[in-house]
Amino acid sequence: MEKWLPKLVLAPGLVLGLAFVYGLMIWNGVLSVSVSRMLPNYEFVGLAQYARLWEMDRWWVALKNLVIFGFGYVGGSMVLGIWLAILLDQKIRAEGFIRTVYLYPMALSFVVTGTVWKWLLNPSLGLEKLLHDWGWESASFGWLVDNDMAIYCVVIAGVWQSAGFTMALFLAGLRGIDDSIIKAAQIDGASLPRIYWRIVLPALRPVVFSTLMVLSHLAIKSFDLVMALTAGGPGYATDVPATFMYAMSFTRGQIGLGAASAMVMLMTVAALVVPYLYSELRSKSHER
Template structure:
């Protein structure tokens, strides 16, 4: 009887073990695929950046020579400067416009669902489609400039797309148009999650609505700002499709970003090692910019 009782007691324990093991078994193929195709290729890219690879991979180790060539290349520095201008304006304007639209929709306006769909629609388009559409609209011979001249404003000029000094701002316009609706959705979700009792208490104390938003509601959106900043920073650094569709990096190198540099040197000029070095530096830039934000946010949560 004791033996039988022991067998029956072992079966649930075996079943519990299988139940705990089953999710891991189901997720293991995905985990292994991500480990190989994501982190494996990151390691391989880093190795290529330390070699003499040109048109084909070459395992001759040259240390940090490619990085010295990279930072001695004027085109690379131009791409970094362009990224600084584009990234700062793209991130700042997307967050500002997204927050403004979210605050407007938070007033429980009529047809809120329609407005949300309109604002979110650009995010449903691919960056290639967005780039081509804005290229047509900003083309001096087809778009806004030609439309205004056809309407009688014969001296109207809007040729930013072909102006080396202004072309980078056309990318900002298209990028902000694409992303601000998505940022709006993030902020609107954050606004709707704030406890109404906090707002009512501020109103009882006599605070005006703008004051409530500035002093109470917006500071409460810190986690949402954090999420939006991480997403937009990643999108800015790896921007490629939009640039290729709108300007191809031109005129000249006016809209040439690090992603264009990596593609150009790795696949067009046959300098795989140089392209790999630039890709590694892009990954490092993401880590340097986002890492401290993640660290500070996690510290703040742990202190709370």
Template sequence: MARHATDADFRTKLQEWIPKLVLSPSIALMLIFVYGFILFTVYLSFTGSRMLPRYDLVGFDNYARLWGLSAWWTAVTNLAIFASLYIFICTAIGLTLAILLDQKIRGEGMLRPIYLYPMALSFIVTGTAWKWFLDPGIGLENTMHLWGWDSFSFGWIKDRNMAIYTIVIAAVWQTSGFVMAMFLAGLRGIDNEILKAAQIDGASNWSLYRRIVIPMLRPAFLSAFVILAHLAVKSYDLVIALTGGGPGRATELPATFMYSYTFTRNQMGTGAASAVIMLMTIAAIMMPYLYAELKEKK
């Protein structure tokens, strides 16, 4: 009898511990490979590491050096241009397509996958396709010339001042359909009684959308912004495949800067500092969003 009781006790104890035990491998992996590694990189950013990690502290030298480098400023400026255009254009196209597609369109089932399929591709594939499409010698410009439009010229990808915009084009191509899907889901979730009432009141289509529908899509706008902003900061593959950071250094982004400084130029300390800046940028965008999400669900 007594033995039975301790047995049951042990059982309950075990049942209490099992969930935590099951969760622990993932938590351990996360604490080491995410947060431990973040701390390690932060530490490295204060050391004089070159080709291999070193542990001598140099204070804020790397950060001072970083912000003194014209290559870093180019990368940051490019990110500002790229991110703002990318976020704005994706949102504009996504919203427009979602609203238009929501007008009881025949063939919606056909159009949606066409808008969305670029999402399934790797940025390397997207970059390969657009690199060629935008190449003046064989791509769009050449085609227009062959079709008789001789004055047509589109050489952005070879132009130092314009090349960053080709990255925007390819990135928008890849993700705007996804943003469309987010807005479409938002639109389908709106209670149409409100709209009917407004229509009966004689509101025009334009004011209906501007005053009622779009404000109700606020959560979708917020999600789209967070997703697009973090994708923009992380952009790496697309630049590698489309321009390789060139012409010259004209399309370097922080992600490509970090990689080349750390692994090919052997300036690991500076590379780590740039990674820390990238992380802080993302944290500034994500933290309030995550905080609100988690609080709401509690």
């Protein structure tokens, strides 16, 4: 009985996980090859929904925005996070307080972050209005209502949200490096920037790779930040695949088309996560 007790305890969670995660993935895949519109309709149409998807201008706008947001969000969060981690690694005064300030945005949800930045970047009541009230009448920051620039507002909000998380990961990695290596390089006459560039950062490759994977899959699945900040607007100028899927499935009654876009997102995430999991399992097997 003692041998089977842990399996019996874990079994309900496993069954529910398989049903509500992988089962719904399979159901979504079935809907993506059907003629479903307002309600599920399981008449098979092959890849017709995928063909429609790739013919839509709105889908291409969503993909372009995903590329812009992905590179800006992931790259900006990692660069700023590494810089903050290196700054805190210098054993500066009030490190605990500064670290808390940097980490605070991570405690907020993307919905709160999007709402706050929506207020800040709104030309009629945010930073632009504040500068006008201070007498700087020529100040203009209307990115939020500009079709071409609105996606960069999402990037700014996303980087602000996740830079502290990235900093925490890199700071933990930096604190795990042996100080004797750095001291030996300093004795050899290497400058501090050169030490970090040539010695410390290469030693953080596992942290860099893990952080890249986490941020990349968050970028691909981004939904709540975009909805709270721009709701995909102006028009659909800031649509990303997740908001496109929501709009098609729940506001336009195109369930099959929305399911097809969701499957494309799933395959993109899998293309990132599966190789990472494979490399992790392979490295652990070699350690044994």
